[in-house]
Amino acid sequence: MSQLPDLVIAHGTVVNSFGRQAAHVVVDGGRIMQLLDAAEPVPAAVRTVDATGHLVIPGGVDGHCHVAQVTGRFRTLDDYRTTSTAALWGGTTTIIDFGIPRDAQESPLDAVLNKKRLAAESRCDVALHGSVVSWDETVPWQLEQLAAEGVRSVKMYTTNRGSTMASGDTILKVMREMVRLDGLTYIHAEHDPIIADCTEQHAADGHIGINHLHWTRPELAEEISVKETLAMAEYTGAPVYFVHQSTPGAVDLVTEARERGQEAYSETCPHYLTLDDTVYGSTFPEWYACCPPMRSAETVAALKERLAAGAIHTVASDHSCYDLSQKRERTDDVRFMPHGLPGVETRMPVTFTALVSESGGSVEDFVEVFSAGPARINALPRKGAIVEGFDADLVVFDPAAQLNVDGGALHMGTDFSPFEGKTLNGWPAVVVSAGRVVVDGSGFQDPGPVGRFVARNGFTEHRDALSTGALSVPVTVSA
Template structure:
């Protein structure tokens, strides 16, 4: 065998067992007691062997309005690998006047030579018409089986109408594509923002009021209503609030195929962050909510109503963010997070007793692979890609400048001490990060055709 990992606590969504895992030609070929030698052996006694994390919500090399995210595909996937992520899905935003296929082709060319880990794409439709909708079958054939729709951000040329959303759902249903939504009611957000501006309340402590909970509640319910009527699944990106969650749970109980994700910042941070001196570094959309919402989200993860935790990695430098330091209407919304997903959820979810390590594997690896058709990934299983993380639960690390590899140079969780540490990341049988040393190769990440 090429690689044997011995005596590891191998974690699946159901159980944790001490086992050996053998790898040949990038695939898992044996799990159990393995005799004999391999080209490379690792003794993982006392450590967890986790399937590689799959981050399905990232914005890399993305232009939103006048704001270009600060990292490219190599920067982002380098940091991801350090944090135990071995596959990502990232967005292609269709630019006005371009076809979705044209937009995808440009992103593929840029990504091919830069990726350190495996990758796939979502397509975000912004210009919906008969010609662009007709490209859905070809997109699906290319393995791009997920379509995002923004129900907000009209001024940024991202928002589509309800008519267009319905048309996309109808067409996607025919070809087995999954439509996901950024669920915020544009009119509610615009009205709230205009009211705050008239009163002179545009500093960051007022930001969360500009995109109130009711905006997410209404848009989530509207997307569910369309999906239920059309009889198609719908994916809710970055769920933040207990009220919107209640609509999802009600729909799931009725048998509606509504899938929800949330993000570490909504689980661990709240609106009080907008009163801090570095509040400008913590502005994203939708905004942070209240502690009660955090509690509801954790409970929904444990119960299975929320299927995925992802990062919504949308990084800008502090200098880019500082443009809106004193006025939330001019800030670039988005925060970095691609490196810290696994460490945060283990430390603040598993080690703190909110969820089991098996549930963590389910929402970070297994469910992302199943829901988004990442074949042969998401599990430590014979025949599957040998994407692993060796995780030491008995060490600690601090999120500081020495730890962070993200090009943004900061994290909204800066200074936080975490329990547990990624020691080794393995991609298709090859070690790409080990004991603080990065040994991966740029361009070795493979495009995942999800058809």
């Protein structure tokens, strides 16, 4: 190296999903250039960060964010500048958003291209998922164009009739296309006929306000939908990823499918690991309007057990930035409320608290679900590990840091947090994104709109490259 490197993170304990080592991390040109044994002298650099007593982990990858999302008459209040800034405050250096058609006039391709244009304001790296609501003869061509753009996954909803719901026929056909295009099928799994009937029954009884949300979307609806979708994935040979699983039964169905040889993955969210359905009897039940809803305390405990056992592959925020004025417009009827919670900034401490502090998991386990797993499953090149040649997305992490959540002091562009008042462990001390220090003891160092659009690899292409060592990451690919 003929000139000084841009950055050295010195004297930290580098923790990857596959192990740890005491090391100096040398960064130049936005990439990790070297990992030097911590017993060696600290090399000179333009900037040196002393990580003594701290862990150094890969920057987080949040595989499930909704930015500037339009659903019916509601639009989330954020933009890419706001959400990417909040992500960086929370140790996440790559977010994956969704291009979901706003209505029947917007095509899947147009929805993604619109999000890609908006993402030019991002402060961190961005990848995208596509979405298909209804099938027509142009869909195969549109999916080919998305793959050429580096968008290698498509989300479909099995519920929300009249807006985002895809029929079983559409899901099956899209799965076939995703196999052809070496992509990944994302599924929001809730059985729509059960939910529609259950909701109608409760509405008839006058039990349709936010206090009753958890009654209208039973656990059975989620698990039956997972079972049906797994059958379609097995029939087509499609890799499938289930977003925001909230029940141990749903996770177990994925585990059983994997034991049969299917490529299937479970995601959960921080709120399903820490909040139970008693929140709907609280003073502010509108803080917890999301689908699926919070489950019983027994279900939450069992879900955490699955996470600690490694049966859940990623923890994503499902970030949706509404504010309380929007939430409170129709608390009398959950059918007309906007559902979704802000969470991109708090994903790190909530996950660490639930998995490590409360369940006895290791920091390596935390890195797996926070960064490495989302990067690997979503075929993100050079993300999710601290190894030479990978992007310099790094967090100097303090597992002993303990803070109480103050929703008003967060940076997500809304006025509440579902974790308000909770004491959480494990917060970032320094955040490095693409080799730039963006968060440190003096606050946020706004890099400007420097976030890159990340084109993803093909699903099996990426998996096979990892298994042959072509990407130089010693991870267990099937995990």
